[in-house]
Amino acid sequence: MRGKISAISIVTAGLLAGCNTHQSTLAPFGADAADIRHLFIIMLVGAVVIAGGVALLMRHAVRAPEGSIDHRKGMRIVLWLGGIIPTVVLLGLLAYLLPYMRPRPASPADLTIAVDGEQFWWRVAYAPPGRPPVLSANEIRIPTGRTVAFRLSGGDVVHSFWIPGLAGKMDMIPGRINSLVVRADKPGRYRGQCAEFCGLSHALMAFDVIAMPPAAFDAWLAEQARPARPGDDAGARLFAANGCGGCHGIAGVTAPSRIGPDLTHFGSRRTLAAGILPMTEANVAAFIRHPEKTKPGVRMPSFPQLSDDEAIALARYLQGLK
Numbered sequence: 001m002r003g004k005i006s007a008i009s010i011v012t013a014g015l016l017a018g019c020n021t022h023q024s025t026l027a028p029f030g031a032d033a034a035d036i037r038h039l040f041i042i043m044l045v046g047a048v049v050i051a052g053g054v055a056l057l058m059r060h061a062v063r064a065p066e067g068s069i070d071h072r073k074g075m076r077i078v079l080w081l082g083g084i085i086p087t088v089v090l091l092g093l094l095a096y097l098l099p100y101m102r103p104r105p106a107s108p109a110d111l112t113i114a115v116d117g118e119q120f121w122w123r124v125a126y127a128p129p130g131r132p133p134v135l136s137a138n139e140i141r142i143p144t145g146r147t148v149a150f151r152l153s154g155g156d157v158v159h160s161f162w163i164p165g166l167a168g169k170m171d172m173i174p175g176r177i178n179s180l181v182v183r184a185d186k187p188g189r190y191r192g193q194c195a196e197f198c199g200l201s202h203a204l205m206a207f208d209v210i211a212m213p214p215a216a217f218d219a220w221l222a223e224q225a226r227p228a229r230p231g232d233d234a235g236a237r238l239f240a241a242n243g244c245g246g247c248h249g250i251a252g253v254t255a256p257s258r259i260g261p262d263l264t265h266f267g268s269r270r271t272l273a274a275g276i277l278p279m280t281e282a283n284v285a286a287f288i289r290h291p292e293k294t295k296p297g298v299r300m301p302s303f304p305q306l307s308d309d310e311a312i313a314l315a316r317y318l319q320g321l322k
């Protein structure tokens, strides 16, 4: 028995050690997620106490010689281990947890970021006070130590916005705006994920969250507010000739678009296709020709008519948009 328990502990420890701390409720980088981790541990302790009581009861029932437990004794055991102890533990947990359910005082946010869930990507718009909004997609940067209000909506179907290391989940519902106010304490790169089934590529709808020191964040946002500085002429011609600008906005090149992700600073993002592929030239070129191979059900049409050289030229042009 002891051998079995140690084997289970070793396997469990190995599995936990293998967890990616960049997307984990147990590795918080904000106060709300720290509360969630704390509550998880407290409830785990409660669950272990109750499960332990039930296990003891079963052990007693199985091992006791036949006839050794009379009706009264049996009822007493059931009453204590099955009734009194779980009730006390659950009431204790309830009393401890209730204060966490109180609504928090709404403090004015230092920054508002609108995020819309789309099939299957994230539309992001920063609204810095007193400055025009900055459009982006599939990557969210936030300043540490400042209050950030996410205004969440859905462009098509219901999605759910979830950054496990920062806060709980929040639904993104078409036609309605839900608010999620957060504050990151630790700089770093974290992962978020859609947490509501939204179609074929639901599981392929992720994003990076980069928490930066406030000064670095302000400099980054000022850079993102500038129009694009496109290079590479062959790629620019292909972008225009294939009508890419009909769905994708590039500030300074095309009008903003409400259809596909904004590409003004596409090359500065670290991943492609909503957190799914590393941002490499080969991946961008392959995605343009056959986006459905990476994302089944994607709304972007395929461009199989592009030659290898043309797809690479387009990828270079887009990656040049820093």
Ligand code: CUA
Residues within 6 Å of the ligand: 117, 118, 120, 158, 159, 160, 194, 195, 196, 197, 198, 199, 201, 202, 203, 205
């Ligand atoms: Cu979007 Cu699931």
